[in-house]
Amino acid sequence: MTADVPTYLDGNAAAGALREVFAVDLTAAIGRCNGCGRTGAFAEARLYVDAPGMVARCSGCDGVLLRVVNTPTDTYLDLRGLTYLRVSSAE
Amino acid sequence: MDIVSPGFTGRRRSGTELPPGQYLTHEFPVLSAGPTPHILPEHWEFTVTTETGEVHRWDWATFTSLPAEEITKDLHCVTRWSKLGTDWKGVSLDTLLADVETSADFAMAHSYGGYTTNLPLDDLLDGQAWIAYEYDGEPLDPEHGGPARLLVPHLYLWKSAKWVRGLVLSDTDDLGFWESVGYHEYGDPWKEQRYAGD
Ligand SMILES: [Zn+2]
Numbered sequence: 001m002t003a004d005v006p007t008y009l010d011g012n013a014a015a016g017a018l019r020e021v022f023a024v025d026l027t028a029a030i031g032r033c034n035g036c037g038r039t040g041a042f043a044e045a046r047l048y049v050d051a052p053g054m055v056a057r058c059s060g061c062d063g064v065l066l067r068v069v070n071t072p073t074d075t076y077l078d079l080r081g082l083t084y085l086r087v088s089s090a091e
Numbered sequence: 092m093d094i095v096s097p098g099f100t101g102r103r104r105s106g107t108e109l110p111p112g113q114y115l116t117h118e119f120p121v122l123s124a125g126p127t128p129h130i131l132p133e134h135w136e137f138t139v140t141t142e143t144g145e146v147h148r149w150d151w152a153t154f155t156s157l158p159a160e161e162i163t164k165d166l167h168c169v170t171r172w173s174k175l176g177t178d179w180k181g182v183s184l185d186t187l188l189a190d191v192e193t194s195a196d197f198a199m200a201h202s203y204g205g206y207t208t209n210l211p212l213d214d215l216l217d218g219q220a221w222i223a224y225e226y227d228g229e230p231l232d233p234e235h236g237g238p239a240r241l242l243v244p245h246l247y248l249w250k251s252a253k254w255v256r257g258l259v260l261s262d263t264d265d266l267g268f269w270e271s272v273g274y275h276e277y278g279d280p281w282k283e284q285r286y287a288g289d
Contacts, residue, residue, distance in 0.1 A: 008126075050122050052122070076273035
């Protein structure tokens with residue numbers, strides 16, 4: 001038996017890709033998983049980048065929270081796995 | 092307009108043609124959009140569900156007792172690597188679908204772990220697709236999709252669903268995991284169909 005080396009990064013690694021789409025730093029946002037209801041900082045998500053796109057998964061249930069695909073002309077963003085993202089508006 | 096033959100646009104490497112935009116690798120890169128499922132053969136099953144809801148089921152023992160084929164094929168990943176002459180053993184989908192009555196035009200492959208990818212049913216027939224369970228003479232590693240994966244080598248590799256657990260046949264061309272966020276619904280590497288609209 002070989003121990004599984006984690007193949008994911010933490011959610012902070014998504015900062016660059018998400019900055020292209022949102023004007024705020026989403027890695028500090030609080031997200032609620034649409035699958036299991038877990039609520040936590042987006043930075044706690046497990047980020048898979050060795051793939052045709054970027055996939056963030058819930059650290060509680062491994063459900064997909066967010067997918068980002070960059071094509072030569074567009075960025076596709078799928079947020080179906082998040083019930084909400086809570087972004088602090090306080091300075 | 093396909094007035095230029097693939098051989099003309101493809102790059103020639105030591106006598107071998109690659110689809111446009113691909114480079115040759117001798118590694119076998121592992122791409123993964125999630126944690127690697129570890130499915131024991133005794134817990135594994137493969138199902139084909141027709142458009143009428145009829146379910147055909149194979150457990151590991153039944154599946155591996157079916158006639159298997161040795162397959163040598165080139166692989167082309169949409170992330171631009173190509174690996175040539177890979178050796179597999181698997182069961183042809185012609186064999187698995189032989190007794191399945193259907194008039195469906197499309198199939199959605201479903202995997203352990205939740206991955207999906209859509210294909211025309213015609214692309215799974217006539218010696219074009221397999222459920223593969225050995226690579227290079229060894230049982231297929233979980234990181235490469237073991238115990239068994241779909242192998243459809245004439246399309247980009249994201250169509251060859253790792254950890255496959257079934258096909259759902261349908262009259263409608265629904266979109267799978269990557270196809271629903273911008274990747275091409277068909278994915279022919281020789282036509283460089285990477286993204287929707289290519
Ligand atoms: Zn969850």
